[in-house]
Amino acid sequence: MRELLTTLSAKLQSREISSVELTKEYIKAIEKENDTINAYVHTTFDYAMECAEKADKMLKEKNASPLCGIPMALKDNICSDGHLTTCCSKILKGFKPYYDSTVWSKLKNEGAVLLGKNNMDEFAMGSTSESSCYGAPKNPRNTAHVTGGSSGGGAAAVAANMAAYSWGSDTGGSIRQPASYCGVVGLKPTYGAVSRYGLIAYGSSLDQIGPITNSVRDAALVFDAIKGVDINDQTSVDYNYGNVTGALTGDIKGLKIGVAEEYFEGIDPQTKTSVEKAIEFYESNGAKLVPVKLPVLKDSLPVYYIIACAEASSNLGRYDGIRYGYRADNYEDIDDMIYKTRSDGFGKEVQHRIILGTYVLSSGYYDAYYKKACILRNDIIRKFNGVFDVCDVLIAPNAPTAAPTLGYSSKSTVEMYMSDICTVPVNIAGLPGISIPCGKDESGLPIGMQILGRKFDEKTVLNAAYFYEKNAERAFDEYEGGVNL
C-alpha cells in the first residue's frame, strides 16, 4: 500500500481502471466499514460519482493531474459548496456552506473525487476525536483505541483504506498525532504554505491545513497540488517551492538532525525507544546528530492553550443561531435564544475553551495571560530559529504514548492537554512537521515520530521522512479491510 497515490494514479492514467470503478470500490468499503470505524460523518457518494465521471473525461485528455480521479475525503471543518460541513458540532447541525474552500476548489479542478467529511473533535478541540457530536471514530489498528485527534476520522479513513488520502487541519498537532496513532503519514505544512480560506477557524494564527496519506511521497504529491498563495487568505505566503515531489531523493548524507532532550522527557519508554532507534538508523546511514537544547518547550503548552482559546473565543462568537446551524427551540427573546443555542449547541470541551479564551482576553487579565503568551511565543520562535541555525531538521516523538483506549479524554482534561506537549511547539512557531510511523508498542499499536524543519523547508522535512520510509523496516502490517488494490 506504500505510494498508493502513485500506484492508483498510474492505473487511472493508463485506463487500467476508471475513476468511476475506483470510486465505487471506495464507496463499498465505506459502506462496509464505517459502522465500525466511524471515520465519516457525512458522505457525498452521489457527488463522488459525479466527480468520478468528470475525472474520467479529464483522464482521457492528456496531462491530467496525478490526483485526477482519486477518491479522497475532507475533514468536517473544510468547506465544500453545498455539502454538510459541521465541525462535528451540534451547533452547526445541517450547515451547508455555499462556497468552496480554496483547498477543495483546487482539488476539484484537478479532478479529485470527494467521498465525504471525516469525523473530528468538535471544532478541532481535542486530542482523541471523542468530543465529536457524532461519537468517536475508532482506531482501525485496534478498535478499542482512539484514533487521536482532532483529525481522527481522516487518519482512520486513510489507515482503513476508506480514502486514498484525506485533508486535516493541525492547530496543535491535530494532523500529526492521529496520523501517528493510526500508523499513517501526516504533514503539517508551514503556516501560510496552504490557504486557510474555507477552513472553519479554531485558532487562526495556528491552524494549518495538511494531508494525511499512506506514504511520504503521497504527502508530497498532494502538498504540491494545494500549496501556494491565495488572494482570499492574507496570511498565505507566495513562497517559491518549485516541485516538492520531484525533489524527493532519499539522500540524507550529511543531514544535520537536531535532537532535543526536552522532547523526550516524560515519554513512554516504548515510544522513546522507537524514536531513538529511528534516529540511530539515520545516523548509521550518514546523517549527523546534533544535540540541541529547547528549554522553551515547557512554555509551549500554556502559550498554546492561551492563544488558541483566545482566538477560538472570538472565532466561535458567530454561532448564535441566527443565520445557520442549530437554534434552540424555546426562548423568550433574542438574548435568551443566543444563550440557549450556545449552551445547548456547543459541547463541554468547546465551552471550556471559549470560557478560558474569554477570560484571558478580558480587561485586567489580558496583560497577564494573552499578552504574556504572545511575548513567550516570540521567544519560542527565536529559540527554534537558533536551533535551526545548527541543524536541518529535528526528530522527536509525536505523543507521549501510542493511542490510548477509548474514553481517555473523559479522564482528565489537564492530562489530555499535556499529551499535546510534543506537537504544539511547531504550531506556535509556524514550522512544518511531518509524522511518520517508526514502530509499534507491545500491543501492536503504531508509534510515530515527527520530523520538523525550518519555515518553508518542507522539501528537507519530506526528504528526510522519505529516506526512512524507503529504507527502514516497515513497523507493522497493512490493514486488511477497506479497498485493496
Added chain:
Amino acid sequence: MNYELVCGIETHIELATKTKIFCGCTTEFGGAPNTHCCPVCTGQPGSLPVLNRKVVEYAVRAGLAVNCTINNNSHMDRKNYVYPDLPKAYQISQFDEPVCENGYIELDSGKRIGITRIHIEEDAGKLVHESGTTYIDYNRGGVPLIEIVSEPDISSPEEAREYAEKLQLIMRYVGISDCKMQEGSMRCDVNLSLRPAGSTEFGTRTETKNINSLSNIVKAINREIERQEDILESGGRVVQATMRYDANTDDIYPMRTKENSDDYRYFPDPDILRFYIEPEFVERTKSELPELPSAKLRRYIDDMQLPETTARDIYKYRRVSEFLDSAVTEGASVKNAANMIIGGIYKTLETEEDKEKFDIKITPVQLAELVKLIDEKKINKNKGQEALSKMLESGKAVSEFIKAEDTEGLSEDELIRICRAAVDENPDAVNNIRAGKGKAINVIFGYVMRQTRGKADMGKVNKIISDIIG
C-alpha cells in the same frame, strides 16, 4: 450655578470605495436586502477577510486633511461584542495602532478642536423591524468606515455644529465620502458632560448616538445640557448612559445605562497581517491633496475679493467651487462668474442636496464664454442671465442664444438717441414718473431694451433718463 460644557464628537464616515473593506462586494447604498453580500461580509464559517488597500489610502488622505500624523505601522484588531447585525460577533476595527493620530480642525474663531485619532473599521448590517418581526440586511455589513474621534475641546453647541460641518466639508473636498448625514454615510455621536464653570475636573458624560443632521447636533446638545443641568441643580448625579435624541419630539432619553464599561476584549486580528504605510506614500498623498476648504475660502475672500457671503455660498459645495475655479481658469471674471452661479444656476438647484450634487448641463468653459461677454460689456447681466437659463435647459453654448449683432457695441450717442425716443414715445409714463410713480420707469426701460435688443446697461439708461426728464 453656572455650568461649562465639555464635549467631544465621534464621527463615523462611510468611505466611498467601490468595494467593501474585506471583500469584493459593492458598497452601493440601497439594493434589495442581502444582495450586496458574500461569505466574507456575512461572516460565513471558514471565510477570511482581506484588507482593501484603498481603505487605508482613504484614511491617510482623511488624516492628512485634518493635520494628523500617520502611523506607518498599523494593524487591525477584533472588537468582540454580540449583536445580530454583526455576523462574526466581532467588528474588525483598530485599537492601539490607528492609521492617524493627533490632528485638529480650526474653527472660524481660530480655536482648534483636537482630533485624537482616526481609525478604519467595518460597518455592521442593519436591523429592519417590520410588523412585529425583525429582519437583518447585511448589505451595509463590511462597508468601510473611518471613525474620527475629537478631543473634548468643544464648549458650545455652535462649536459642535461648526466642527461637524467643517469636518464634513473637508472630507467631501478630499473625495473620500459624500458624508450624507440623512443617509447615514456620516454619523455623529456626541459625548457630553457639564462641570461648574472654572472647574478642571470632568463631570460624568453621556453619549448621544446617531444624530442625523447638523441642526440636530445643536438641538440634541441643548436638550442634553438642559437635562444634565436639571439633574445637577436638583442635587442629583448624572449616570453614564447612551442617549437617543428624537428629532420629531425634540426629546432626549437614555437607550441604556452603562454602569460597567463594556469589555470588548480587543486583540490583534490574526487573519489580517500588520501593514506598513510607506512614508513616501504619505508624502505623495499629502502633495496630491486638493485645496482644502479653509484655504479656498480665504482665497475667494482675500485674493479674489469676493464678498464673504458669496464666497461661503460657493465654497460649501465642493463641486460648485471646482466649477467656479475652472471657469475662472478659462478666463471668466470671478465676480461675474460667481454671480451667474448664485443668481442663475442656483435657481435651478432647489435643495442643498441638488447643489451638493451640482448636476448641471453646462461646462465651466461654457459658463466662461458667457461671463466673458458680460465682462467685456458686450451684453448686460440681464441678457446674460437670460442666455444662462437657456443654456442650462439645453446644455448648448452661449453662441446659440446670443447672436453677433446682439454683442455689437452700443455707442453712447446711440443710447442717448434711443432714450430720447423712449421719452417722446411714452408721454404717459413720463408724466407718471414725474408724479412720483416709480414703477412707471419700467415702461421706459422696456422700450429701450426692445430697441437695443437687451444690450443697454440699465444703470446708464436710468441716468440718461433722469437727465432728460429732470
